[in-house]
Amino acid sequence: MPMGHTATAQAGSGGLTATEHRLANGLRVVLSEDHLTPVAAVCLWYDVGSRHEVKGRTGLAHLFEHLMFQGSKQVKGNGHFELVQGAGGSLNGTTSFERTNYFETMPTHQLELALWLEADRMGSLLSSLDDEGMENQRDVVKNERRQRYDNVPYGTAFERLTALSYPEGHPYHHTPIGSMADLDAATLDDARQFFRTYYAPNNAVLSVVGDIDPEQTLAWVEKYFGSIPGHDGKQPPRDGSLPDTIGGQLREEIHEDVPARALMAAYRLPQDGTREADAADLALTVLGGGESSRLHNRLVRHDRTAVAAGFGLLRLAGAPSLGWLDVKTSGGVEVPQIEAAVDEELARFAADGPTAEEMERAQAQLEREWLDRLGTVAGRADELCRYAVLFGDPQLALTAVQRVLDVTADEVREVAAARLRPDNRAVLVYEPTTADDEDAADEITDEHEGADK
Amino acid sequence: MTDAAVTMSMEFHPQPTAGEARPWAFPAPERGALPNGLTVLRCHRPGQQVVAVEISLAAPLEAEPEGLDGVATIMARALSEGTDKHSAEEFAAELERCGATLDAHADHPGVRVSLEVPVSRLRKALGLLADALRAPLFSDSEVGRLVTNRLDEIPHEQANPARRAAKQLSKELFPATSRMSRPRQGTEETVGRIDAKGVRAFYDAHVRPATATAVIVGDLTGVDVDALLAETLGDWTGDTSEPRPVPPVTADDTGRVVIVDRPGAVQTQLLIGRVGPDRHDRVWPAQVLGTYCLGGTLTSRLDRVLREEKGYTYGVRAFAQVLRSDPNGTGASMLAISGSVDTESTGPALDDLWKVLRTLAAEGLTDAERETAVQNLVGVAPLKYETAASVADTLADQVEQHLPDDFQARLYERLAETGTVESTAAVVSAFPGDRLVTVLVGDASVIREPVEALNIGEVKVVTG
Numbered sequence: 001m002p003m004g005h006t007a008t009a010q011a012g013s014g015g016l017t018a019t020e021h022r023l024a025n026g027l028r029v030v031l032s033e034d035h036l037t038p039v040a041a042v043c044l045w046y047d048v049g050s051r052h053e054v055k056g057r058t059g060l061a062h063l064f065e066h067l068m069f070q071g072s073k074q075v076k077g078n079g080h081f082e083l084v085q086g087a088g089g090s091l092n093g094t095t096s097f098e099r100t101n102y103f104e105t106m107p108t109h110q111l112e113l114a115l116w117l118e119a120d121r122m123g124s125l126l127s128s129l130d131d132e133g134m135e136n137q138r139d140v141v142k143n144e145r146r147q148r149y150d151n152v153p154y155g156t157a158f159e160r161l162t163a164l165s166y167p168e169g170h171p172y173h174h175t176p177i178g179s180m181a182d183l184d185a186a187t188l189d190d191a192r193q194f195f196r197t198y199y200a201p202n203n204a205v206l207s208v209v210g211d212i213d214p215e216q217t218l219a220w221v222e223k224y225f226g227s228i229p230g231h232d233g234k235q236p237p238r239d240g241s242l243p244d245t246i247g248g249q250l251r252e253e254i255h256e257d258v259p260a261r262a263l264m265a266a267y268r269l270p271q272d273g274t275r276e277a278d279a280a281d282l283a284l285t286v287l288g289g290g291e292s293s294r295l296h297n298r299l300v301r302h303d304r305t306a307v308a309a310g311f312g313l314l315r316l317a318g319a320p321s322l323g324w325l326d327v328k329t330s331g332g333v334e335v336p337q338i339e340a341a342v343d344e345e346l347a348r349f350a351a352d353g354p355t356a357e358e359m360e361r362a363q364a365q366l367e368r369e370w371l372d373r374l375g376t377v378a379g380r381a382d383e384l385c386r387y388a389v390l391f392g393d394p395q396l397a398l399t400a401v402q403r404v405l406d407v408t409a410d411e412v413r414e415v416a417a418a419r420l421r422p423d424n425r426a427v428l429v430y431e432p433t434t435a436d437d438e439d440a441a442d443e444i445t446d447e448h449e450g451a452d453k
Numbered sequence: 454m455t456d457a458a459v460t461m462s463m464e465f466h467p468q469p470t471a472g473e474a475r476p477w478a479f480p481a482p483e484r485g486a487l488p489n490g491l492t493v494l495r496c497h498r499p500g501q502q503v504v505a506v507e508i509s510l511a512a513p514l515e516a517e518p519e520g521l522d523g524v525a526t527i528m529a530r531a532l533s534e535g536t537d538k539h540s541a542e543e544f545a546a547e548l549e550r551c552g553a554t555l556d557a558h559a560d561h562p563g564v565r566v567s568l569e570v571p572v573s574r575l576r577k578a579l580g581l582l583a584d585a586l587r588a589p590l591f592s593d594s595e596v597g598r599l600v601t602n603r604l605d606e607i608p609h610e611q612a613n614p615a616r617r618a619a620k621q622l623s624k625e626l627f628p629a630t631s632r633m634s635r636p637r638q639g640t641e642e643t644v645g646r647i648d649a650k651g652v653r654a655f656y657d658a659h660v661r662p663a664t665a666t667a668v669i670v671g672d673l674t675g676v677d678v679d680a681l682l683a684e685t686l687g688d689w690t691g692d693t694s695e696p697r698p699v700p701p702v703t704a705d706d707t708g709r710v711v712i713v714d715r716p717g718a719v720q721t722q723l724l725i726g727r728v729g730p731d732r733h734d735r736v737w738p739a740q741v742l743g744t745y746c747l748g749g750t751l752t753s754r755l756d757r758v759l760r761e762e763k764g765y766t767y768g769v770r771a772f773a774q775v776l777r778s779d780p781n782g783t784g785a786s787m788l789a790i791s792g793s794v795d796t797e798s799t800g801p802a803l804d805d806l807w808k809v810l811r812t813l814a815a816e817g818l819t820d821a822e823r824e825t826a827v828q829n830l831v832g833v834a835p836l837k838y839e840t841a842a843s844v845a846d847t848l849a850d851q852v853e854q855h856l857p858d859d860f861q862a863r864l865y866e867r868l869a870e871t872g873t874v875e876s877t878a879a880v881v882s883a884f885p886g887d888r889l890v891t892v893l894v895g896d897a898s899v900i901r902e903p904v905e906a907l908n909i910g911e912v913k914v915v916t917g
Contacts, residue, residue: 038475088832109472123463139764227464259608292545307605364552
């Protein structure tokens, strides 16, 4: 519990500060004071995500996250939701490749309740985990999958591109939602084992941000979490490292009932936490972020071949990040025409790099995104946990903007030249079908299932 | 380590009680006007480094010329596609150089333009926004591109189950002569007719500072707002105009079901709605409470059964969305229940949904439910309004709906004063089981029969 840092603002932190503490059971605690609004955010990151799942049990981390809202020893049924909302708070949980997070934003005077609730489920979830809750949440999650992925056009693109980008057996080969078959196969014992392995104070970081009294908050944390025993059941995740580049283009063509042709691609990029990742972020912003980007200007404004064109960055700390290209074609435009234009723009950028004005624009955009993230207590709490869990130092959250602003145009060009190449990407092409050519669709389906294996 | 060991060694404490609440109130804006007639609402929010500016233009959808549905949308988008100082491309570049975002959209009450920018670059971004309002280029080439782009978007919306359901519900509820019956952003037929001349005519007729309002919210420490406004939005000139009469809203909520056929769909998108009162109505606070109890969250009545007991859905919500209000204090909102359920569960889910409505009508809400709803809706206000953008958005909504500037602040007091009986009456009258239009986007071959068996109204199947 000692080891309290002094709360002195660092350069480039926008005046924000955070202190770090550790309980005897290994729980790391990060506190950040801000009294502008009478609210406090509680955020708890468990260092477990879909990358820790094993073959045949994809989706378990996320299904388990749902079970965390089904009650614990002192909290009946939906009590986590009922108590927080009844106290004027909001709450949720999310699961990604690398972590599972749970968060409550409370009016200041209800902060203690949120800490009590999180401690109760961290220490005693198994006492109320039962078949009824498991069966119910299995159905809810399957409907979540249908709603977000299976019943919307292009809904499975993310899953397909991820599977192409990370080879079979790689911890990031599958996405957090998991497959229907694996969701069906998960058992109550799997869930119990998952909890015993990953849900321990020494595998978590708790941040509390906002209108708080740090001493009082720390005393509450000690009171509620301090007696939860730590344990070392967790195995490190499987190694996610891969060569810097793919060394060839991976490709899949989907014939599906979608409204327009689409070209999507994932480029293999540097891992999060590196200066190269920030440089890649800037490169993708110049090329495909917003309405003044090169791809938007080329495809949407000049060529008028696309209805929308953009790049996004999926930052990952335990495996290469992904640079996400998404282009929906206009009218009857064919994909090869789009692809040639994209390749031309990327090649030109790799040769010349960004202009000074493009650098300024991209940095200004990313700076505003950071101000948005850090502008709410919940956003700040989440970022502090992220840097603590993935990089071991929550203070890095407060200086992240400065690191983006420090990157030079040369570094941006270098990462683009090295990584944004046709032989370093997985490509997904969508060709629309109509009811009339279902036979053809079946044929192609077989083909790409073959390609998947 | 065994579970027993974990459980035994953890020390449990009783549930803590709340501390003393710190007061919070929805911010009161300062209201003023520029010499050009532009109304200005400003609001200082300490710590909010990203400033939000909302411009509300009195250019409602029903003002679109006949056959040109979508011209308000194209005009809104074209505002940022070049001005007398910058080409379209330069404008986008200059804006992003400020780290700003600028969005514009057209809806029933009018056109809204939303700017967000770090306060350090507010001056420059506000200048660009003023250019866009004062001297948009509306070139043939850019308008033509926006029209094509809009035409390309329509099939994507058509394919999205939630968007498709919303479009069908509007068509069902409102008479064909009402603008509200038709897609906000136009159809392929009407958008195809839009050109630069039409956009310019709509702008000339409906965009002027005298009928517009600017809302500016954020950490304005050290910012000379008056000087800033004078040299930016103050340069915008225009004549005055008579306020347009607001046409009354009529709707047919005869209980019936429309299935939009999607062969092979794995889920059915539900949208069940009718038309009800707007925020001017005295019943509004009670309706807010009752609607929350019915379907505001995962622990509300609908999700307690459909999600947490039956697992039919990832979530179903009930809500009221204001369509349009007039200055005399009348108006209408869309009252609706929406969500999606797996195809096989469509019949049973709707059956349960109607049972929830009937039970609510027969037995009413409990005091505990009403109390939780008040605690949540009032309690979450400080977090809901933490950012400048959320405050600016609500202030601009109030302006558009002709509500007083303290409406939201007063609403929290009124919610706390509203009892269980009133809340029950409001929600039961908002969602009567026999006056709801049900739109289902799903596989008709599977869901039609079970839905017909429910007797919730005549069932019709449409395609497209």
